[in-house]
Amino acid sequence: xxxxxxxxxxxxxxxxxxxxxxxxxxxxxxxxxxxxxxxxxxxxxxxxxxxxxxxxxxxxxxxxxxxxxxxxxxxxxxxxxxxxxxxxxxxxxxxxxxxxxxxxxxxxxxxxxxxxxxxxxxxxxxxxxxxxxxxxxxxxxxxxxxxxxxxxxxxxxxxxxxxxxxxxxxxxxxxxxxxxxxxxxxxxxxxxxxxxxxxxxxxxxxxxxxxxxxxxxxxxxxxxxxxxxxxxxxxxxxxxxxxxxxxxxxxxxxxxxxxxxxxxxxxx
Amino acid sequence: xxxxxxxxxxxxxxxxxxxxxxxxxxxxxxxxxxxxxxxxxxxxxxxxxxxxxxxxxxxxxxxxxxxxxxxxxxxxxxxxxxxxxxxxxxxxxxxxxxxxxxxxxxxxxxxxxxxxxxxxxxxxxxxxxxxxxxxxxxxxxxxxxxxxxxxxxxxxxxxxxxxxxxxxxxxxxxxxxxxxxxxxxxxxxxxxxxxxxxxxxxxxxxxxxxxxxxxxxxxxxxxxxxxxxxxxxxxxxxxxxxxxxxxxxxxxxxxxxxxxxxxxxxxx
Numbered sequence: 001x002x003x004x005x006x007x008x009x010x011x012x013x014x015x016x017x018x019x020x021x022x023x024x025x026x027x028x029x030x031x032x033x034x035x036x037x038x039x040x041x042x043x044x045x046x047x048x049x050x051x052x053x054x055x056x057x058x059x060x061x062x063x064x065x066x067x068x069x070x071x072x073x074x075x076x077x078x079x080x081x082x083x084x085x086x087x088x089x090x091x092x093x094x095x096x097x098x099x100x101x102x103x104x105x106x107x108x109x110x111x112x113x114x115x116x117x118x119x120x121x122x123x124x125x126x127x128x129x130x131x132x133x134x135x136x137x138x139x140x141x142x143x144x145x146x147x148x149x150x151x152x153x154x155x156x157x158x159x160x161x162x163x164x165x166x167x168x169x170x171x172x173x174x175x176x177x178x179x180x181x182x183x184x185x186x187x188x189x190x191x192x193x194x195x196x197x198x199x200x201x202x203x204x205x206x207x208x209x210x211x212x213x214x215x216x217x218x219x220x221x222x223x224x225x226x227x228x229x230x231x232x233x234x235x236x237x238x239x240x241x242x243x244x245x246x247x248x249x250x251x252x253x254x255x256x257x258x259x260x261x262x263x264x265x266x267x268x
Numbered sequence: 269x270x271x272x273x274x275x276x277x278x279x280x281x282x283x284x285x286x287x288x289x290x291x292x293x294x295x296x297x298x299x300x301x302x303x304x305x306x307x308x309x310x311x312x313x314x315x316x317x318x319x320x321x322x323x324x325x326x327x328x329x330x331x332x333x334x335x336x337x338x339x340x341x342x343x344x345x346x347x348x349x350x351x352x353x354x355x356x357x358x359x360x361x362x363x364x365x366x367x368x369x370x371x372x373x374x375x376x377x378x379x380x381x382x383x384x385x386x387x388x389x390x391x392x393x394x395x396x397x398x399x400x401x402x403x404x405x406x407x408x409x410x411x412x413x414x415x416x417x418x419x420x421x422x423x424x425x426x427x428x429x430x431x432x433x434x435x436x437x438x439x440x441x442x443x444x445x446x447x448x449x450x451x452x453x454x455x456x457x458x459x460x461x462x463x464x465x466x467x468x469x470x471x472x473x474x475x476x477x478x479x480x481x482x483x484x485x486x487x488x489x490x491x492x493x494x495x496x497x498x499x500x501x502x503x504x505x506x507x508x509x510x511x512x513x514x515x516x517x518x519x520x521x522x523x524x525x526x527x528x529x530x531x532x533x534x535x536x
Contacts, residue, residue, distance in 0.1 A: 041369070042361075042365075042369045043324075044312030044314075044324050044359045044361075045324065046312075046314030046315075046322035046323060046324035046357070047314075047322055048320075048322050052316075052320060053355050053357070053378060054314035054315055054316050054322050054323075054355055054356060054357045054378070055314060055322075055357050055376065055378060056311075056312050056313065056314035056324065056357040056358055056359035056376055056378075057359050057374075057376050057423075058359055058361050058369070058374045058425075060369055060370060077376075077423065087321050087322055088322060089314070089321070089322045089323050089324040090324055091312045091324035091325050091326055093310075093312075093326050097310075100402045101309070101310045101326070101328055102328060102402065106325075106326045108323065108324055108325050108345075110321060110322070110323060110324075134368045134370065155325075155345065157326075
């Protein structure tokens with residue numbers, strides 16, 4: 001199925017790259033979804049009332065291998081809903097929201113809630129308390145129940161035009177990105193003090209040898225998202241590190257290495 | 269139905285007031301709900317999939333007499349859901365979230381979405397654009413639809429132990445509080461520089477003549493929520509202005525007046 005926005009045709013076109021974008025690897029939708037889920041401890045639960053109507057309510061959660069662990073009271077409507085019908089969905093919005101909220105990252109997880117038992121009950125309790133320290137005041141009240149959302153469906157939206165689904169298996173197997181939530185200062189530093197290095201990178205590796213300016217929009221474990229200005233218009237592209245990073249502390253050396261290699265190539 | 273938390277009995281008890289709390293009027297649940305709804309432009313929509321499963325997703329909204337106006341694409345799952353089944357719920361979380369998210373204010377609105385027609389269509393479009401300026405880039409795309417949520421149910425939660433439902437009629441008739449979203453600096457100033465005045469107020473009007481300290485937790489159009497320290501323990505109470513306020517600019521004179529009256533009474 002091909003759907004488009006019925007664009008009236010006056011949107012500016014994006015100039016394509018002129019050379020191959022080297023190493024364009026980026027986080028998968030499953031990795032993006034895990035990263036959003038790991039970035040906060042509040043979400044909105046969609047549950048079903050006794051009449052089958054949808055009911056949206058704020059909740060807190062922890063994560064057990066990416067599965068949300070809820071702790072809700074049956075005195076609350078959503079708690080009664082889950083007891084009656086285990087079908088549930090969680091919308092999680094990344095807390096680093098941009099000024100335009102639809103440009104930000106969010107994820108919908110959907111599935112069935114289950115009461116954890118045995119070893120998983122203890123692990124779920126610990127996961128919830130680790131994410132929501134104030135739960136220690138009520139987690140043992142008799143009206144509160146722990147629920148684990150068995151995630152069957154995953155829909156990630158990374159902003160305008162960036163969205164995809166992930167399978168439950170890919171979501172379960174993925175790891176949150178260790179760089180995305182910790183790179184904001186480094187990204188600001190790159191833009192403020194090293195715009196020339198970013199320009200060298202997009203000219204050498206990003207497919208835009210005609211770029212006249214570049215700024216970094218995000219850093220993740222695989223590379224940088226860059227906005228490129230060219231005489232042909234504005235585009236976004238990708239520059240990948242030599243190898244994936246494991247912590248934000250590796251970002252500096254990875255970008256220095258990219259800059260050196262780019263300048264060697266651009267000097268030829 | 270009486271439900272309690274199965275409290276194991278070791279929670280500290282709250283000392284009751286020793287004298288009458290004068291003028292304890294506070295915003296109604298309907299007013300609280302309208303205040304939360306007016307405080308932001310993003311919410312989470314709970315809609316129903318074709319299979320009747322709940323689906324939670326972030327959306328933006330404007331308000332038309334308190335009714336949320338959505339603008340969603342049928343290319344998105346929630347847009348298709350609303351076309352198939354108009355039952356919908358919105359969870360809105362007040363953006364001034366405290367460190368403990370469950371201590372913050374939020375509201376659930378639930379009802380049926382309808383496509384506005386005639387004059388209401390133009391008003392709904394204007395209401396959405398006023399709240400979500402970036403919608404101008406897509407509101408006229410052919411895959412986007414405007415929906416007005418006809419609010420049938422309202423559930424407000426103001427934090428631990430502060431929650432209530434409002435009727436659809438009360439919600440529709442209520443006005444958002446003009447003080448709550450604009451009083452944070454004034455509240456900080458009261459606590460930092462006028463703790464003695466707050467103490468005089470709770471001794472004279474708040475029912476705690478034995479108070480030894482007081483701090484302001486929130487200001488609304490009717491008065492102040494105050495936390496009181498006494499030799500008997502810690503309590504929360506209420507001090508109301510002589511008459512309701514219409515803007516945050518009136519807060520200073522209202523609290524000065526309260527202080528003067530309190531000091532006259534306490535000097536007797």
